[in-house]
Amino acid sequence: xxxxxxxxxxxxxxxxxxxxxxxxxxxxxxxxxxxxxxxxxxxxxxxxxxxxxxxxxxxxxxxxxxxxxxxxxxxxxxxxxxxxxxxxxxxxxxxxxxxxxxxxxxxxxxxxxxxxxxxxxxxxxxxxxxxxxxxxxxxxxxxxxxxxxxxxxxxxxxxxxxxxxxxxxxxxxxxxxxxxxxxxxxxxxxxxxxxxxxxxxxxxxxxxxxxxxxxxxxxxxxxxxxxxxxxxxxxxxxxxxxxxxxxxxxxxxxxxxxxxxxx
Amino acid sequence: xxxxxxxxxxxxxxxxxxxxxxxxxxxxxxxxxxxxxxxxxxxxxxxxxxxxxxxxxxxxxxxxxxxxxxxxxxxxxxxxxxxxxxxxxxxxxxxxxxxxxxxxxxxxxxxxxxxxxxxxxxxxxxxxxxxxxxxxxxxxxxxxxxxxxxxxxxxxxxxxxxxxxxxxxxxxxxxxxxxxxxxxxxxxxxxxxxxxxxxxxxxxxxxxxxxxxxxxxxxxxxxxxxxxxxxxxxxxxxxxxxxxxxxxxxxxxxxxxxxxxxxxxxxxxxxxxxxxxxxxxxxxxxxxx
Numbered sequence: 001x002x003x004x005x006x007x008x009x010x011x012x013x014x015x016x017x018x019x020x021x022x023x024x025x026x027x028x029x030x031x032x033x034x035x036x037x038x039x040x041x042x043x044x045x046x047x048x049x050x051x052x053x054x055x056x057x058x059x060x061x062x063x064x065x066x067x068x069x070x071x072x073x074x075x076x077x078x079x080x081x082x083x084x085x086x087x088x089x090x091x092x093x094x095x096x097x098x099x100x101x102x103x104x105x106x107x108x109x110x111x112x113x114x115x116x117x118x119x120x121x122x123x124x125x126x127x128x129x130x131x132x133x134x135x136x137x138x139x140x141x142x143x144x145x146x147x148x149x150x151x152x153x154x155x156x157x158x159x160x161x162x163x164x165x166x167x168x169x170x171x172x173x174x175x176x177x178x179x180x181x182x183x184x185x186x187x188x189x190x191x192x193x194x195x196x197x198x199x200x201x202x203x204x205x206x207x208x209x210x211x212x213x214x215x216x217x218x219x220x221x222x223x224x225x226x227x228x229x230x231x232x233x234x235x236x237x238x239x240x241x242x243x244x245x246x247x248x249x250x251x252x253x254x255x256x257x258x259x260x261x262x263x
Numbered sequence: 264x265x266x267x268x269x270x271x272x273x274x275x276x277x278x279x280x281x282x283x284x285x286x287x288x289x290x291x292x293x294x295x296x297x298x299x300x301x302x303x304x305x306x307x308x309x310x311x312x313x314x315x316x317x318x319x320x321x322x323x324x325x326x327x328x329x330x331x332x333x334x335x336x337x338x339x340x341x342x343x344x345x346x347x348x349x350x351x352x353x354x355x356x357x358x359x360x361x362x363x364x365x366x367x368x369x370x371x372x373x374x375x376x377x378x379x380x381x382x383x384x385x386x387x388x389x390x391x392x393x394x395x396x397x398x399x400x401x402x403x404x405x406x407x408x409x410x411x412x413x414x415x416x417x418x419x420x421x422x423x424x425x426x427x428x429x430x431x432x433x434x435x436x437x438x439x440x441x442x443x444x445x446x447x448x449x450x451x452x453x454x455x456x457x458x459x460x461x462x463x464x465x466x467x468x469x470x471x472x473x474x475x476x477x478x479x480x481x482x483x484x485x486x487x488x489x490x491x492x493x494x495x496x497x498x499x500x501x502x503x504x505x506x507x508x509x510x511x512x513x514x515x516x517x518x519x520x521x522x523x524x525x526x527x528x529x530x531x532x533x534x535x536x537x538x539x540x541x542x543x544x545x546x547x548x549x550x551x552x
Contacts, residue, residue, distance in 0.1 A: 013361035023391025040404035084286035092279030110492030117297035
């Protein structure tokens with residue numbers, strides 16, 4: 001038997017790639033269409049939908065809200081998740097295992113149920129359709145994610161280095177700042193990247209707790225696509241895909257993508 | 264030194280508490296409390312005017328189970344999730360096997376490409392399917408352009424479109440689950456079978472496939488649970504003509520503002536998924552024994 005995959009399997013895989021990537025590929029193609037609706041083949045190609053995009057108020061407002069929200073959620077999730085993960089990984093608290101199970105529990109629930117529960121809890125407090133409410137809602141997902149990632153990161157760090165620093169007279173805080181934290185940078189970069197992306201793309205929870213006063217970009221996109229299908233959303237998608245690729249490249253430089261995906 | 268050591272346990276415990284307290288308070292407030300509230304909400308009643316009345320009754324559950332529509336949406340959800348997961352498995356399997364076996368130097372790039380759609384917003388991918396399957400979409404344009412059909416074929420805003428879109432959105436998860444499980448696939452077993460004269464299809468059916476059953480079981484379970492609770496894809500590709508538990512929960516909560524009904528249906532769906540997962544686990548365990 002030959003090494004490798006063989007021609008039949010290769011051909012089958014190529015076909016599956018077509019199915020898998022077709023929706024994204026067609027979106028990129030349509031974004032450059034010159035027509036006012038989706039037509040194949042387009043009568044011409046232009047950048048008019050990209051120009052229209054900047055003038056579309058609702059989508060642009062959604063974009064700036066989503067960017068701000070993702071930034072706040074990322075900072076908040078790291079600030080709350082990293083210390084908790086450190087305490088669990090270094091067993092500085094009793095019942096670390098039970099605590100970890102509690103912290104990771106939201107990841108087991110569908111966002112549909114979490115979103116519904118958040119709507120019912122935040123509405124009486126008048127927090128729906130506010131930046132605070134949306135940030136809290138997204139952190140149900142991102143804080144557990146950061147804790148899971150950082151517990152693994154801290155647990156795989158060699159504790160001899162920390163012990164060495166401590167025995168040389170460094171205070172616990174100094175050990176954490178000068179030894180543990182620098183070693184954990186790939187994990188921290190991955191946590192930040194995934195928190196940002198999770199918050200920026202989060203749709204279901206946002207649909208429950210958004211409102212006319214504050215709607216995130218995915219919510220505005222859902223509303224737009226429900227109403228009509230023209231190349232405007234395609235142009236927006238191309239901008240988002242390019243931005244995601246850019247962020248991936250930056251993370252790759254900092255942390256190494258293989259380590260981010262592998263964990 | 265001895266004085267410092269004696270105070271260390273208390274200080275250590277206080278530090279630990281200080282480190283963990285923000286996360287405990289936050290998740291208590293935005294996860295535990297809302298989930299308890301959801302459970303409580305299902306036992307409230309809805310008056311004839313549609314206004315919610317605080318109560319401790321099973322009236323909402325009773326009207327849920329008396330409504331034949333509940334059974335219909337349950338069946339729709341289970342069947343659609345099953346077919347979409349099966350389709351995702353059938354499509355993802357050859358791709359995962361290819362990625363597992365290939366010696367190409369682009370192997371890691373190809374793997375990233377296979378799971379990259381996960382990083383693209385679900386709304387964008389659904390929009391892509393609308394552009395492919397719509398009446399003026401690429402497939403209908405090709406069908407009509409080649410003269411095969413005169414009228415556009417309805418490929419979307421029905422169960423077919425939702426199943427296809429859902430299967431595609433599940434594929435990256437299925438590929439990751441299969442790749443993780445293919446680790447135990449021993450090339451030597453396949454080679455031994457081939458050396459002993461088995462034709463390739465027989466090697467696949469008798470050696471490769473049985474060895475990868477655990478990976479299939481895991482990937483199927485993961486994707487089925489994801490499919491049962493998927494909302495965006497059925498909502499946008501269904502166009503209001505596909506009735507699933509997920510879409511009904513959202514409609515109860517937002518469109519009808521009937522929170523007790525939404526909460527009861529959400530609890531019902533959670534229990535249903537748990538029961539199906541337990542039944543599936545029991546079945547596979549018996550099959551393995």
